[in-house]
Amino acid sequence: MKKNILFIAFTMCTLIALNAQTTIIDTSEKLDIDITKSQLKWIGEYTFYFGGHEGIVDFKEGYFIKNGDVITGGKFVIDMHSIACTDNGEIDRDSGLVDHLKDEDFFEVNNFPEATMVITNVSYENNTRLKIFANLTIKGITHAINFRAEVDYEKEELIAKFKIDRQRWGIDYNSKLRDGAISDAIGFEATVRL
Numbered sequence: 001m002k003k004n005i006l007f008i009a010f011t012m013c014t015l016i017a018l019n020a021q022t023t024i025i026d027t028s029e030k031l032d033i034d035i036t037k038s039q040l041k042w043i044g045e046y047t048f049y050f051g052g053h054e055g056i057v058d059f060k061e062g063y064f065i066k067n068g069d070v071i072t073g074g075k076f077v078i079d080m081h082s083i084a085c086t087d088n089g090e091i092d093r094d095s096g097l098v099d100h101l102k103d104e105d106f107f108e109v110n111n112f113p114e115a116t117m118v119i120t121n122v123s124y125e126n127n128t129r130l131k132i133f134a135n136l137t138i139k140g141i142t143h144a145i146n147f148r149a150e151v152d153y154e155k156e157e158l159i160a161k162f163k164i165d166r167q168r169w170g171i172d173y174n175s176k177l178r179d180g181a182i183s184d185a186i187g188f189e190a191t192v193r194l
Contacts (some may be wrong), residue, residue: 017077025069029065030064033158033192040058041055042187044056045182045185055092056082059192061076072121075116076118078115115139129149132149134191141168141169157192159191
């Protein structure tokens with residue numbers, strides 16, 4: 001009888017302990033971005049002289065993960081079909097340059113219609129300045145990147161600037177003309193709003 005009571009007591013304690021271990025309260029919150037108010041600007045420069053091209057590409061969707069008062073993660077999907085040039089102050093989606101950016105020399109958009117960035121970690125330098133660590137996937141190739149960003153809580157806005165080496169993602173078009181050579185660095189300016 002004592003063995004049965006001890007067995008039942010042991011079983012009850014074990015079940016209570018297991019239940020306590022598996023009951024984890026998730027305090028994270030998903031904050032969807034407003035893709036109509038968010039913008040991703042790109043900048044491509046020449047290697048040997050000043051100038052180049054710039055434009056925009058649209059977010060398809062995106063969100064931040066917030067735990068308590070801090071951003072801890074997120075995911076953003078970029079619609080590569082939306083690439084546009086803004087060299088002349090207007091949004092140009094149909095020029096020869098845009099077609100060239102979409103073909104296999106650059107982003108190969110028909111085979112890779114989306115690019116993604118997944119935030120893996122965030123460290124805060126102060127209340128509004130943070131360093132973001134993320135995995136960036138372009139043309140099916142993923143590499144880790146990191147960059148600094150500023151948060152404006154009143155505007156519900158995050159602004160970040162960073163550069164990537166396009167060669168690492170297989171964006172390897174090389175001009176045969178020295179003076180028209182394109183820098184390996186592509187700059188991005190992201191303004192993300194909720």
